Amino acid sequence: MIEFLKRQLGKEYRVNIETINGCEKIKVNKLENNILNQETHVELVHLNDNNVWELYEVQRGKSYSLGQFNDKNIGLSALNIATFAVMGSSWASNDVRNELRLINKNDVSEAENILKNNLKQKYYSLSKEVPGAINLESLDSNKYNIYYLSLTGEKITIVKNREAPSIYVVMYNYGIKLECFNNIIKKWKQEINIDLILNEKLKRIFLRK
Known part of the structure; x- marks a missing residue:
């Protein structure tokens, strides 16, 4: 599956495999x-404990755990997800962001039109609560919360007490992230078994939430 990982990452990244004290480490750096880039990378480390693999984000020598996995191939899929989450380019359009920033803060219908034209509707909701989508929660004083409602029913806060129209930019950014995640994970699901709970765990790594 290492070769499959390399194909998914593309020429922009380099994969290095080393063994330290009998434990395998698979590290991904970005080529710039x-x-x-030696300051930031992600790595998957075999803990030599009942096939446990731990995923890390490493920033200037400091390691931050992103999760543990009991299967190497699942860990490799998480490594792919984390690589794009930590070091990948933004998939969102600056033109769409700017368009959203310019609308009147009270013009929800215009925000809806822009989002609808640039994002699949299953990835966001400005009104009713939708599982698997970025949801908008209206508060008093023209402020809003945004959260992701997972397919397992967990509510994950994205931002709190944000005003319009910037709140719509956040919705767009994270809606695009959901779409990109689904495109990435779809390819892995053709190779390995990823159930709903694992899917949502990987999704949170990608959303960095």
């Missing part, structure tokens, strides 16, 4: 202007 033909130079490996």
Whole structure:
């Protein structure tokens, strides 16, 4: 599955495998202007404990755990997800963001029109609560919360007490992230078994929430 991982990452990333004290480490760095970025990378480490693999984000030598997995191939899928989450380019359009920033803060219908034209409706909701989508919660004083409602029923806060129209930019950004995640994970599901609970765990890594 290492070769499959490399194909999913593409030429922009480099995968390095090393063994330290009998434990395998699979590290991914980003190639920038033909130079490996050494300050930031992600790595999957075999803990040598009943096939437990731990995923880390590493920033300037400091490691932050992103989760543990009991299967190497599942860990590799998480490594792919984390690579794009931590080091990937933004998939959102700056033109759409700017368009959303310019609308009147009270013009929800215009926000809906822009989002509808640039994002699949299953990924966001401005009114009713929708599982698997980025949801908008209206508060007093023209402020809003945004949260992701997982397919297992968990409510995950994205931002709190944000005003319009910037709140719509956040919705768009995270809606695009959901769409990108689904495109990535769909390819892995053709190779390995990923159930609903694991799917949502990986999704949170991608959303960085």
